[in-house]
Amino acid sequence: MSRVTNFNELIQAVDNREEIITIERNITLERPLTLGAGTNLVGEPQENDELPTLIFQDSDGIGLTSNNSIMNLNILAPADRRAIFNSGYTENLGEFLFQNLTLTGQLSFITKAPVLFANIKIDNINILNADARHYVEQPQKYGVNVLQGALTIYNFNPDPDSLIVFQAKDLTIGQRNNPVYGSGVFIAGFGDRGGRVEVEILQTNEVHSTGKLPFGIYDIITGAIFIVNGAYAKTVIQNGETVTYGVNDMVLDAWGSVDNWIVNEPVISYGPSGIGFVNFSIVKSFTINAPIETYGQGARAYNQYDGTLEKGHFSSITTFGDGSIGIQISKEVGDITIDGDISTYGSLGNSLVKGVNMKLPASALSVKNGGIIHSITVAGNIQTFGDHITSYVVDSGGIVRNLNVVGTIIADGKNSNQVSVAIDGESPIIKFD
Template sequence: MEDLKSIILNNLTITGMVQLLTRGKNKTLTVKINGLDIISADARNYSERPMKYGVNVYQGALTIYNFSPKNDSEIKVYAENISLGRRYAPVIGSGVFISGFNDESGKVTIEKLITNDIYSNGMIPTGQPNLITGAIFIVYGAYAKEIISSGSVTTYGTNDMVLDVWGVVDRWITKKKITSYGSSGIGFVNFGKVKSFKAEDVIETYGLGARGFNQYDGTIENAYFKGIKTIGDGSIGMQFSKPVGKITIQEDGVVTEGSTGETLVKGVIKVLNADAINILEGGSIEELNILGNLVTNGEEVVTYHVNGGLVKKLNLRGKILSKNDKSKKVVIENNGQTDMSDISEYIN
């Protein structure tokens, strides 16, 4: 059938994966969900996996996937009251996985997505460079008008992204804590285009190379973070390698505990330093507002590191602190540029 009409899921408690996948001649489908609690699921054993940036992605406990390559095919999604897994008993694979066929065809339009507590673990072996998951993953071809993460969002495994965007998001608000416990995890990683993101609670990552926020591709226009804390070698607080707009870090600031360590970057294991903020060549920030402190505790790291990037406007209301004698507070190198008005006294 070309038009699959509507699929409506209301007040369901489920053991096992919920997968809505269109392909072939399917062109249109409307999905409406109000109340879906998936107690346990394993979503790893499906061959349809998005691939980009050197990695493949496992499907999720809740998977909505337009696998039709037709340009005029579309799934519309209205979903709220979504709960996945339990604390210390996460679903396996990704959590909420919504994807189109690719960037150009097989679209998914998310009118509304509201989640409760989400717990996931990809169960990916440590050192595996080309496989990832996401607790909430907006993959390519997906356009989300509004996402509200009302509950906590937690991942436990290696290469597990907590929040990941390859598509387009107009507005995303997280109400509770965002937590990653696995190596090479990231609290929020953006490869797509995000207009507005607001984290009303802190982002915390635990593990080797587990970063707080990364902007690796695409852009974000306006992002607000209550605070970011990483505990692990190679675990950067915030890293930018593409142009972004306004970034605001509230009173909890950015704190890193680690020093140098390995982590996964675009399908390649690299060695990174656990800087608090790191702006690479190609990365630029229109306005960076830091209302709390920037703090590093490990050795041979930099608290505020402009490594070839650009910060056009900087508002620093907290302090830049380095707790280790072998580390530096501010380093500007490789033709990097930054607004100096608030940081001149901190330059080593």
């Protein structure tokens, strides 16, 4: 064990491969610091109870190798660098613990061949600022690339036997109106058939992010919380508002599978084509106990593109932009319940659909060809307020087996209609005022 108060003492302790290095004072470094196998950094509160800070002037921060932990520290790297990053390349990297940290810069754990295993635990991490837009390792599917996040856990090994086991509790990213750049939480495996990430639990507080993409970009997206293909999450719990701010910034996006997803605070997007919850994979249960609200053009609230949602329970859904559909179903889903209204206020507008910008009407509930809803209950209204809009639409090949609207169906705009069911679409008989 070694106690350090300055740069020279810290470097000496790392070079000596001390098992525990206790940092007692702020230290400024001119280059990255790489921990040897089994080395652990621990900050000790100073006399005023403030934790010490490691300041990296113009470089990445702390590199990891195997069986490392970092606790009770502030780490201040440039926002476009990595505050913490993996540099280990042995087959078994062992276990990593990150606890009680405040970061500027990305927390990045990317594994590549020959790494086959790593176990990562995060507890009480606050990433104040990060810019992850320039990192080149990006998943590609559905006509788009996904930008990395302020927190990036990425198994970039094509070997299907490679595995990262991950859990995170008490994670905060960005602040209201001061988002991180890129995605917020990014968890990915190597596509559908390569290396995997298994998430035991992901529990977040507030997450605020934006890709700062220019309007009109169609092949790049981000997500405040993005479970990418190759990742499987047992439990996701969100205890703070989750907000995106710009073009193509999804709020919640699943290309990977999730067993149980619980959202306890609002989901909000402000930018064009910023979908509230978009699912391409298998989500067994999704429960949101707060509103989904979108404000940008073409920003749908809930979109089932591929895969399935077995059970979905929503509080209320509201969109304000042109082309911003409330719920759009393109694949088979199970039981959907909305405790309040499905409301849209826009008319016809552009929206990003699988890498293509398309004109869409801001319908409240839309079931596309191939979309099947086994049961949907709306405790409030299905309602639209824009012009030239149909509130409830079932296209040719769309199927709704059971529909229960406790309120009514409203189309309040000019030249708007309440219901349209195609001749070869299926829907129960609807009674409304």
